[in-house]
Amino acid sequence: MTELLVGTKKGLVVLRGTRGGAMEIATRSFPGEVVEYAIRDARSGRYFASVTHGQFGPHLFYADDPAGQWQQAEGPAFPSGTGAAVERIWVVEPGVADGELWCGVAPAALFHSKDGGKSWSLVQSLWEVPERAKWNPGAGGLCLHSICPWPGDPRRLAIGISAGGVWLTEDGGKHWRRSVGGLVPRYLPEEARQDTHMHCVHNMKRAPRQPATLYLQFHGGVYRSDDAGESWTDIGTGSGLPSDFGFPLAIDPHDPNRAFVIPLVADADRVTPEGKVRVYETRDRGTSWQALEKGLPQSQAYLTVLRQAFCSDAGKPLGLYFGAQSGEVFGSTDGGQTWSTLAAHLPPVTSVRAA
Amino acid sequence: MPKVILTGSICQHVGGLSAIEVVGATARDVITTLETSYPALRGWVVDEQGALRRHVKLFLGGEAVSLDAPIAPGEELHIVAAISGG
Numbered sequence: 001m002t003e004l005l006v007g008t009k010k011g012l013v014v015l016r017g018t019r020g021g022a023m024e025i026a027t028r029s030f031p032g033e034v035v036e037y038a039i040r041d042a043r044s045g046r047y048f049a050s051v052t053h054g055q056f057g058p059h060l061f062y063a064d065d066p067a068g069q070w071q072q073a074e075g076p077a078f079p080s081g082t083g084a085a086v087e088r089i090w091v092v093e094p095g096v097a098d099g100e101l102w103c104g105v106a107p108a109a110l111f112h113s114k115d116g117g118k119s120w121s122l123v124q125s126l127w128e129v130p131e132r133a134k135w136n137p138g139a140g141g142l143c144l145h146s147i148c149p150w151p152g153d154p155r156r157l158a159i160g161i162s163a164g165g166v167w168l169t170e171d172g173g174k175h176w177r178r179s180v181g182g183l184v185p186r187y188l189p190e191e192a193r194q195d196t197h198m199h200c201v202h203n204m205k206r207a208p209r210q211p212a213t214l215y216l217q218f219h220g221g222v223y224r225s226d227d228a229g230e231s232w233t234d235i236g237t238g239s240g241l242p243s244d245f246g247f248p249l250a251i252d253p254h255d256p257n258r259a260f261v262i263p264l265v266a267d268a269d270r271v272t273p274e275g276k277v278r279v280y281e282t283r284d285r286g287t288s289w290q291a292l293e294k295g296l297p298q299s300q301a302y303l304t305v306l307r308q309a310f311c312s313d314a315g316k317p318l319g320l321y322f323g324a325q326s327g328e329v330f331g332s333t334d335g336g337q338t339w340s341t342l343a344a345h346l347p348p349v350t351s352v353r354a355a
Numbered sequence: 356m357p358k359v360i361l362t363g364s365i366c367q368h369v370g371g372l373s374a375i376e377v378v379g380a381t382a383r384d385v386i387t388t389l390e391t392s393y394p395a396l397r398g399w400v401v402d403e404q405g406a407l408r409r410h411v412k413l414f415l416g417g418e419a420v421s422l423d424a425p426i427a428p429g430e431e432l433h434i435v436a437a438i439s440g441g
Contacts, residue, residue, distance in 0.1 A: 055410040055436035056365065056399040072395060077403035085402035 075120030104144035182232035207256035235286025248310030323349030
């Protein structure tokens with residue numbers, strides 16, 4: 001059985017089916033509301049949904065059964081004195097310690113839960129870094145969208161902010177330092193690049209079997225770090241990608257040499273290049289990329305795939321799933337060699353996660 | 356006491372009620388009291404800093420009012436999800 005949590009502009013859609021076979025809508029929650037992100041914490045079995053109501057703002061919900069009763073979490077909400085209010089909840093990420101989860105929001109801030117996601121508190125240390133004043137919102141707002149725990153070590157965390165760069169902690173979030181060495185913000189004038197804090201990270205993932213390895217999709221550029229995010233190496237230039245711009249990024253949790261991107265036309269257009277929907281795979285840490293396209297639309301297909309709308313699962317062979325703003329969800333259960341359309345007529349897809 | 360009138364999906368956060376009598380001298384007082392009685396309402400009408408959500412409107416006696424508007428016993432405060440978009 002495969003279960004996909006598909007966040008859409010009009011509710012959460014849960015797709016279920018046998019692995020590799022057809023999938024059907026098992027349930028639909030939060031009709032009419034934007035579900036920005038949904039995930040299941042495999043440790044507890046608890047589902048989370050980030051919901052932005054058009055009038056009543058962003059809220060986080062959790063449930064043991066997505067077809068059952070959803071409970072509203074206590075937070076994430078900024079404490080008084082910050083003067084800030086949560087605009088959008090971008091990501092919920094299970095942590096390493098028992099009952100620990102992390103949550104990234106706009107305006108860029110990190111929240112922490114120690115009770116399995118029922119209540120949340122602001123990570124004040126990151127909120128108070130002086131460099132915050134130099135961050136700049138991207139088109140999607142000033143957002144903290146990528147959270148990469150270190151398997152086995154709850155003290156280490158890497159986060160990605162658009163546009164505020166990569167930040168690392170080695171003491172569970174008490175102290176933070178920026179780490180952008182090697183990232184080239186080509187969207188800025190050359191003379192402004194050296195001192196800028198406007199590093200527009202689009203997505204970041206850690207290879208769990210080799211946690212010092214991180215992959216990063218930048219606003220123009222694909223990068224890899226071999227040293228836990230201390231420095232970054234360009235793996236998008238001259239390596240076979242039709243564009244090094246994009247948002248979606250997935251990794252193979254079993255193989256740190258293997259990653260996947262879905263390139264988009266830079267940077268105002270943001271659709272699949274040449275009217276072809278292609279996932280690009282590297283098996284050699286980004287030295288080369290190959291197109292995976294069998295079963296995907298290969299003509300007159302100008303799809304937009306958002307940041308959180310692409311994922312892998314833990315299967316062998318690897319499962320890969322992504323959704324588009326045009327309402328399709330595509331999947332592969334053979335590591336991307338062949339693809340099928342799992343859903344075709346959903347509202348615009350904001351996120352896809354394998355449960 | 357003033358009476359709060361709610362419509363639409365917001366009612367689910369106050370036990371499905373659409374009209375509730377609440378103590379308070381201003382619209383903000385009334386909403387704060389309502390949130391105390393119905394914690395699930397917190398964060399929906401006003402955000403965590405106490406600001407009215409941008410697309411929520413308050414009406415008192417047919418007039419759009421702010422959170423600081425005084426409210427008298429017997430008056431009805433309507434909390435309305437504003438019509439947003441085209």
